[in-house]
């Protein structure tokens with residue numbers, strides 16, 4: 001299918017916070033930032049390419065919406081831009097110092113160790129496992145009574161965790177996936193937001209209501225990760241003693257192998273543990289979110305949904321998703337890519353300038369927080385035509401090439417680009433195709449959909465969908 005042969009007219013404008021006409025007053029700003037950072041933005045930020053903010057509270061900041069400026073920060077001069085302190089604080093208390101949060105030499109070593117698992121060939125090898133997890137998810141749907149209401153986000157989250165168990169963590173998590181999904185959700189909800197302590201740089205051990213609520217879930221996940229690492233270490237040690245048959249070369253094996261090397265560039269125990277946490281967190285919540293938002297969008301645009309269903313029927317028939325068929329699901333993939341434009345799982349990429357620099361002709365002082373905000377860039381008036389409209393045609397052959405590389409950043413860009421991007425897209429297409437093959441999802445009438453930022457983009461009250469059988 002090409003953009004020129006579309007069987008639908010884009011007409012659906014999905015829910016999003018309305019930008020403010022003028023900047024918020026400091027108290028309103030802090031309230032909005034700690035409640036939902038998506039609600040701090042002004043209309044000008046969706047129209048200008050650079051916005052300098054000399055805020056007294058948070059220091060000098062520069063919002064960059066110019067694709068050239070973004071390339072400068074994320075690619076050309078990336079060594080001068082490290083994750084900012086606020087982001088580091090939130091990352092450290094959620095996923096620790098794994099690949100996502102590490103910098104410099106520690107980051108380079110971890111990325112090199114883990115890269116082989118995410119190379120396109122390795123990801124292609126994960127396809128059958130992804131298909132099995134997606135089919136198991138579809139069977140759970142089939143077992144529901146007709147017309148049942150489910151929340152799309154936890155449903156997708158359980159499938160994405162199953163994918164991780166069958167690919168990156170092949171000895172499993174050792175806990176029921178629904179329970180892990182529930183704790184992960186509660187943990188991110190509790191620990192993943194910006195608190196007043198964060199804004200004022202106060203010690204993070206001061207208890208806050210949100211942190212207390214997340215405590216039980218933090219313990220559940222931490223204990224689970226410790227058990228996974230300890231059990232695998234014990235097995236590897238047995239292997240070293242000559243009984244290591246069936247050793248599994250998954251993420252944990254790569255991490256532990258690197259940790260055991262004596263070259264000095266291996267991983268510390270903390271790095272191993274934090275990377276397990278990182279890949280569970282970054283590896284399921286984001287993809288599950290993209291899928292849940294896609295279901296919402298398709299429910300709001302029945303013409304597009306009918307076209308996606310027709311594509312799935314004609315490409316897959318009754319057969320499974322394979323390497324060939326996955327490539328032919330072009331509209332299905334385009335719908336997911338458009339969902340990641342409107343609802344990017346990572347809505348904010350923050351950096352801090354290490355040394356003075358010049359971006360787009362503007363002097364930038366060391367210490368300036370440089371804000372690259374996919375939430376804004378993907379809805380920017382100067383970068384997209386009718387940006388608020390759900391139109392998967394933008395990502396079909398013929399129009400896809402017109403999108404400037406740095407105007408579409410669901411996975412970031414440059415050396416810190418998402419290591420799991422190929423994995424995530426393949427997984428998303430496989431899971432969506434399996435879910436839509438036999439079932440239709442309709443947003444429950446009157447449901448309140450409120451996009452909210454808690455590290456990732458989430459729906460504050462969930463995405464309740466009624467599931468009916470398509471055939």
Ligand code: HEM
Nearest residue numbers: 100282283286287290345346410411412416418419420424
């Ligand atoms: C739709 C799904 C996903 C989205 C939208 C997404 C988004 C992103 C973005 C925007 C970044 C860059 C952040 C920055 O530059 O500040 C990133 C980094 C990362 N992502 Fe993803 N991600 C997804 C899926 C995954 C998956 C499936 C995995 C692993 C299984 C993963 C693991 C990571 C890791 C470890 C990093 C840090 C990479 C580094 O700094 O070297 N992500 N992701």
